[in-house]
Amino acid sequence: MNDNCVLHECPVALLLIDVINDLEFHEGEKLVEHAMPMARHIAQLKREAKKSGIPCLYVNDNFGQWQSDFKHLVASCAGDEVRGAPIARELAPQQDDYFVLKPRHSGFFQTPLDLLLQNLRAKKLILCGLTTDSCVLFTANDAYLRGFEILVPADCCAAVAKHRHLGALGQMRRTLKADTTASAQIELEQLFEKNGSHD
Amino acid sequence: MNDNCVLHECPVALLLIDVINDLEFHEGEKLVEHAMPMARHIAQLKREAKKSGIPCLYVNDNFGQWQSDFKHLVASCAGDEVRGAPIARELAPQQDDYFVLKPRHSGFFQTPLDLLLQNLRAKKLILCGLTTDSCVLFTANDAYLRGFEILVPADCCAAVAKHRHLGALGQMRRTLKADTTASAQIELEQLFEKNGSHD
Amino acid sequence: MNDNCVLHECPVALLLIDVINDLEFHEGEKLVEHAMPMARHIAQLKREAKKSGIPCLYVNDNFGQWQSDFKHLVASCAGDEVRGAPIARELAPQQDDYFVLKPRHSGFFQTPLDLLLQNLRAKKLILCGLTTDSCVLFTANDAYLRGFEILVPADCCAAVAKHRHLGALGQMRRTLKADTTASAQIELEQLFEKNGSHD
């Protein structure tokens, strides 16, 4: 087995956080309203990222299912009559996407995400997904601690309520120097130009 | 999705390290000789562990395959004409086994193993697998740092050469207070009696 | 040297975050206004905590001073004409206080805080200090990931601006289930009654 399988090195990486999600929980009904337009924006951003050679990583909760794997999770969340299915289908992972299952809110806590990002030579992270004020914020904080530059396109994440979404975006702009420009305004090619401070 | 899926709590856990392995590397030919009898001993120990209600965890290298999952890995290692296939088949994971993919030598490094063991309430770990002086030793060291009691049954792990196997077992006995009694002599029920020092 | 020096075990711990601080940075002038009343509330809470046998931990930035230690840091921050000196003096550490130097925003990132809290058997953390929307929030997030119950008395932390203070408190109430009751209303003895979920 090739221990050194070639990874697609790139200074930028796109992280899709908890988008594979059945949304079958309290307040999931409110969340899905905001999550549907979000999913379309992420899908568009992901297509452009792929064209630019930016690797896409699904950083997804394992939902306490320690005995199943990501494919099973995708299938289960995309099933009939599952609330989160339209989002899971819109954002179905492709063969060349990466994935990291996380057991808690932060994508970095007890996962190999940091090592994978190091191997990919990523310095700047575009964070998308659910929810702005929980797993996106936790992951953004931990990315900032590790020296990554952070983008959180405002239209590519969502929360249960507008004020929680906006509050968390403001928090990330102020404390993490995050760029929250909407996805349509991001020029991906420009992100390649200078590297972030992660080293 | 149930975030609180019930885990099988038990003060003892059985860890199978890198047993799903194609062994297609330098010195793999030498290793397979020692690994075949090892696999039979682990299989027997695993059957008894299951009878006693001890959870079994596959702690396995991802072999740099960041885009595939454990099922795919098992299938690929159990394939025809793969050197490690007899071992992967003998020790094929069952539905109620847990698994943790590790990106480096230690099962604890950038993985959720510590959290899973906490959730299982494990205090004593029985470490098995490949190789005694590499991934088993790395994982044993990290388990010891975290306060687990350690058993490494001498007949349930293997290395490329006998002296490396014995050297690492001695190292673990001396530095980690590891119990290296052969599997046939371990009385699993007795391990339940008093808890280890993990706190 | 006694490797097993007896720690003061207690289910509750009081954390003083970045209170030893020269405040000689941009916006430090605004921060000190909010930090002075905060320091008096923390000092009072700390006196009561000590009476109840609750261990007090200084979790303080090392401010990039990798070659000096905490005593030096305290002396330097309490010096004449240092902006943060009144706070550093009000909250001067005592002999039986613990301290953990952190290199980044979260008290848990690359520090022994988690191990110290485990050794102290702490399950509930009272977080105080500077600033509400930065190091206090980062530390609270990481505490929550690890299963601690969290209290952040609103009058015992401060930020550069009122709205940032209140925004972060709301964030912690919603996402971390943090209790932000003001310090005068906290009945410390009651915190001993039932343990949190950290185990």
Next chain:
Amino acid sequence: MNDNCVLHECPVALLLIDVINDLEFHEGEKLVEHAMPMARHIAQLKREAKKSGIPCLYVNDNFGQWQSDFKHLVASCAGDEVRGAPIARELAPQQDDYFVLKPRHSGFFQTPLDLLLQNLRAKKLILCGLTTDSCVLFTANDAYLRGFEILVPADCCAAVAKHRHLGALGQMRRTLKADTTASAQIELEQLFEKNGSHD
């Protein structure tokens, strides 16, 4: 306070592990015999390292003394009638040395060592100190997991017994590709030439 104090960047770092040690424990009497000549070799190597601009880091156990600091530890270990005093005096830290207190065997476990080494831009580590088959081995393993190149000069570390010392050196040569050449044969300037694989 300057959050960006300039660190001395260098691709090589010298780590002195647990040399500040009272040796007042079981088997300390045996250890001190091997540790005295070791200390002289380390002192010589440290002098040459300083001349070459290589930063020196004391990576030392806190011995469970959570309420004291490194200076106190040095003073206490160098005191009269302390078994480890001759070593602590021979290797007394200087003002421009760095130090990291570790709570357990590995210098990387719950400490800021990894971040400090990243800030120093270190890629190759020269590990020295006590004991070869415990804290030196634990730290070497964790350094290897993180991609550092490792040197463990055979005459600059020591264990309770010769066979344990030699066994651990062999283990590190085989598993970690460690260079165990004696200190007199190391040409420090050559280590600057090509960088290690840490990234």
